[in-house]
Amino acid sequence: xxPRTTDLExxxxxxxxxxxxxxxxxxxxxxxxxxxxxxxxxxxxxxxxLIASDVGAIPDLCYDVRLLVVSGDLIxxxxxxxxxxxxxxxxxxxxxxxxxxxxxxxxxxxEGKIHEVWSLIDRPAIEAQLAA
Amino acid sequence: xxPRTTDLExxxxxxxxxxxxxxxxxxxxxxxxxxxxxxxxxxxxxxxxLIASDVGAIPDLCYDVRLLVVSGDLIxxxxxxxxxxxxxxxxxxxxxxxxxxxxxxxxxxxEGKIHEVWSLIDRPAIEAQLAA
Numbered sequence: 001x002x003p004r005t006t007d008l009e010x011x012x013x014x015x016x017x018x019x020x021x022x023x024x025x026x027x028x029x030x031x032x033x034x035x036x037x038x039x040x041x042x043x044x045x046x047x048x049x050l051i052a053s054d055v056g057a058i059p060d061l062c063y064d065v066r067l068l069v070v071s072g073d074l075i076x077x078x079x080x081x082x083x084x085x086x087x088x089x090x091x092x093x094x095x096x097x098x099x100x101x102x103x104x105x106x107x108x109x110x111e112g113k114i115h116e117v118w119s120l121i122d123r124p125a126i127e128a129q130l131a132a
Numbered sequence: 133x134x135p136r137t138t139d140l141e142x143x144x145x146x147x148x149x150x151x152x153x154x155x156x157x158x159x160x161x162x163x164x165x166x167x168x169x170x171x172x173x174x175x176x177x178x179x180x181x182l183i184a185s186d187v188g189a190i191p192d193l194c195y196d197v198r199l200l201v202v203s204g205d206l207i208x209x210x211x212x213x214x215x216x217x218x219x220x221x222x223x224x225x226x227x228x229x230x231x232x233x234x235x236x237x238x239x240x241x242x243e244g245k246i247h248e249v250w251s252l253i254d255r256p257a258i259e260a261q262l263a264a
Contacts, residue, residue, distance in 0.1 A: 002134060005203065067238050067250070069201040069208040071137060076201040076208030078238050078250055104236035104252045106199050106210050118199070118210055120236045120252040 009070045011112065012077070016063045022055060024048050031114045038118055047117075058085045066102075075107040090123050092130060101125045141202045143244065144209070148195050154187060156180050163246045170250055179249075190217045198234075207239040222255050224262060233257045 015030040031044045042050075055061055060083045067078035081101055085094040101122040108116040147162040163176045174182075187193055192215045199210035213233055217226040233254040240248040 067206060067208070067240075069203045069206045069238070071201050071203050074199060074201045076199070076210075076236075076238065078208075102250070102252065104208075104238065104250070106201070106208065106236065108199075118234070118236070120234065120254050122252050123256055 005070050008075065008109070008112070009068060012068065012070065012075050012107075013065065015114075016065055016079075019051060019055075019063050024052055024055075027051075032110060035114060036116050057087060057089055058083050060084055073109045075109065077103075077105050077107075079103045079105065090121065090126065092123070092126055094126070094130065097130065099126045099129050101129075137202050140207065140241070140244070141200060144200065144202065144207050144239075145197065147246075148197055148211075151183060151195050156184055156187075159183075164242060167246060168248050189219060189221055190215050192216055205241045207241065209235075209237050209239075211235045211237065222253065222258065224255070224258055226258070226262065229262065231258045231261050233261075 011030070015027075018024070018026045018030065025048075027044060027048050031047060033044050035042060035044065035047060037047065037050070061081065062083065064080045064082070065077055066080050067076075069076040079102065081103065082098070083100075084096050084098050086096050088094065102125070103119060103121045105117065105119040107114050107118075143162070147159075150156070150158045150162065157180075159176060159180050163179060165176050167174060167176065167179060169179065169182070193213065194215065196212045196214070197209055198212050199208075201208040211234065213235065214230070216228050216230050218228050220226065221231075234257070235251060235253045237249065237251040239246050239250075
C-alpha cells in the first residue's frame with residue numbers, strides 16, 4: 001500500500017480518536033478553517049459546534065469505524081453508532097432509547113486536512129427502531 | 133497509485149456502465165453468486181431482481197459516480213441520481229416528480245467480485261423535495 005495512504009489512514013483514525021475523547025479543540029489539526037459539509041460552506045468553528053451539539057445530545061456517542069477506504073486525497077468511512085440520544089435527534093424524539101445506526105461519510109482533503117465532507121446517516125433505521 | 137487499485141476502479145466503472153446500459157445479465161462478471169446486502173444474505177439473481185425493480189420503477193435511472201475510493205478489496209462510491217420515479221419509491225409516493233438524491237455505498241470484493249454491499253440512500257432529501 002502507498003505509504004501516503006497508510007499515513008492518511010492513521011491520521012484519520014487520530015481524528016476519530018479526537019472525537020471519541022471529546023478533544024474538540026484539537027480539530028484544528030485535522031480540519032481546514034473553511035470547509036463544506038454536504039455542499040454547505042462552514043467554518044471549522046461551526047463544524048466543531050455541530051459535533052459539540054451531537055455530543056451534548058448524545059453523551060454516549062462513540063464513533064466506531066467499521067470500513068475505511070483511503071486513496072489519494074479521498075477518505076470514505078462507514079461508522080456505526082450504538083447510543084442513547086437524549087431528547088430529539090435528527091428531528092426524531094428518541095428520548096434516551098437505545099438506537100443503532102450507520103453513517104457513510106466521504107471526505108476530500110487538502111494538504112492533509114478535511115476540506116469537503118459528504119455525510120449520509122441512516123435516519124430510516126432509527127425511525128424503524130423507534131416504531132418497533 | 134497501486135496498479136491493482138487502478139484495475140479495480142476501471143472494473144467498477146464497467147459495473148456501473150453495465151447498470152446504466154441495462155445489461156443486467158452481465159452482472160455475473162462483477163457480482164458473486166452469493167452476497168450480502170446491508171447484512172442480508174442474497175443470491176446474485178435476487179440482487180439483479182432488486183436492480184431490475186429499481187430500473188422498472190425509474191426508467192430514467194442513471195448512476196452518476198461523483199466520488200470513487202478504492203483500496204485493497206474495498207470500494208466506496210458516492211453516486212448521484214437525478215430522475216423521475218414513477219409511482220412509489222422507497223415507500224414515498226413520488227409519482228413521476230423529478231428528484232435528486234445521493235447514495236453512499238461500500239463494497240467488499242472477493243476475487244475481484246462484489247461480495248458484500250452496504251448502501252445508504254438519502255431518503256430524507258427525497259422527502260424534503262416532495263414536501264417543497
